Amino acid sequence: MGAIQKLDEQPISDELKLVRAAKAGDIGAFEQLVHRYDRNVFRIAQHITQNREDAEDVVQDAFLKAYENLNNFQEQSKFYTWLVRIAVNEALMRLRRRRPERMVSLDEEIKTDEDSMPREVADWSPNPEQLYTQSELRDILTKTIQGLPSSFRTVFVLRDVEGLSTEETAEALDLSIPAVKSRLLRARLQLRERLNKYFRKRKSGDRKK
Amino acid sequence: MNCSDFLKELTDYLDESLDDRTRAELEEHLQWCHNCFVICNTTKKTIEIYRDSQIYELPDDLRVRLHSAIITKCQQKKA
Numbered sequence: 001m002g003a004i005q006k007l008d009e010q011p012i013s014d015e016l017k018l019v020r021a022a023k024a025g026d027i028g029a030f031e032q033l034v035h036r037y038d039r040n041v042f043r044i045a046q047h048i049t050q051n052r053e054d055a056e057d058v059v060q061d062a063f064l065k066a067y068e069n070l071n072n073f074q075e076q077s078k079f080y081t082w083l084v085r086i087a088v089n090e091a092l093m094r095l096r097r098r099r100p101e102r103m104v105s106l107d108e109e110i111k112t113d114e115d116s117m118p119r120e121v122a123d124w125s126p127n128p129e130q131l132y133t134q135s136e137l138r139d140i141l142t143k144t145i146q147g148l149p150s151s152f153r154t155v156f157v158l159r160d161v162e163g164l165s166t167e168e169t170a171e172a173l174d175l176s177i178p179a180v181k182s183r184l185l186r187a188r189l190q191l192r193e194r195l196n197k198y199f200r201k202r203k204s205g206d207r208k209k
Numbered sequence: 210m211n212c213s214d215f216l217k218e219l220t221d222y223l224d225e226s227l228d229d230r231t232r233a234e235l236e237e238h239l240q241w242c243h244n245c246f247v248i249c250n251t252t253k254k255t256i257e258i259y260r261d262s263q264i265y266e267l268p269d270d271l272r273v274r275l276h277s278a279i280i281t282k283c284q285q286k287k288a
Contacts, residue, residue, distance in 0.1 A: 034279055055265075068286060185220040
């Protein structure tokens with residue numbers, strides 16, 4: 001797991017204490033919030049924009065916007081969920097700018113049910129990730145997730161990579177809970193289908209693809 | 210439960226948010242349907258691999274640079 005930050009390691013009260021101190025003008029407290037969540041925001045931004053420079057800008061702008069609007073944070077949800085919502089909007093804005101030819105919206109209804117239906121039902125090797133070097137595996141995972149529609153990718157990243165609950169994901173993306181669940185299922189099934197060719201059991205004599 | 214019902218419930222099953230009765234029906238289906246058994250296991254593995262992956266980690270030097278830029282801008286806003 002290495003550097004992946006686990007959000008449930010910090011009790012909410014501690015987070016709220018920092019938020020309140022930051023609201024009262026304590027920049028050091030805000031800096032601690034940046035330190036706590038910058039890796040997560042960067043990962044989310046990279047997944048959505050698929051562009052390193054855009055992701056750097058999203059991290060800066062999301063935290064700055066959060067700082068400017070701290071007094072509007074009502075403390076009814078977690079600060080992190082509120083921050084993710086800001087970061088996702090910033091990231092989508094940049095994605096739209098970069099790809100004006102394609103409308104990018106989290107509300108888009110994509111007819112990809114066929115893509116989600118399992119076509120190939122081959123079992124995988126026992127530890128498929130060990131078939132590849134770390135860097136090969138990173139390339140495979142990056143390429144595979146980049147092929148998903150942005151609305152599916154975003155839900156998968158928040159829910160399964162960052163560990164937000166279904167309710168928090170719905171709140172961060174302004175989607176209904178059934179919409180989150182439906183996109184999550186399709187994202188998971190599409191990723192599984194696409195990973196088949198790398199991870200399925202090989203017959204002896206097969207070479208790596 | 211048939212294969213199409215199984216797919217509808219798969220996400221809630223993997224998230225352990227199914228009620229006891231539906232979970233029991235699904236697990237009964239998995240006992241005799243090899244295809245759904247494989248789909249269930251490989252979907253679970255897909256999630257685990259992405260969760261444990263280290264794609265898009267923030268490098269330390271970039272982290273320091275971003276922190277400094279963010280805090281400088283916040284101080285300017287405050288001033």
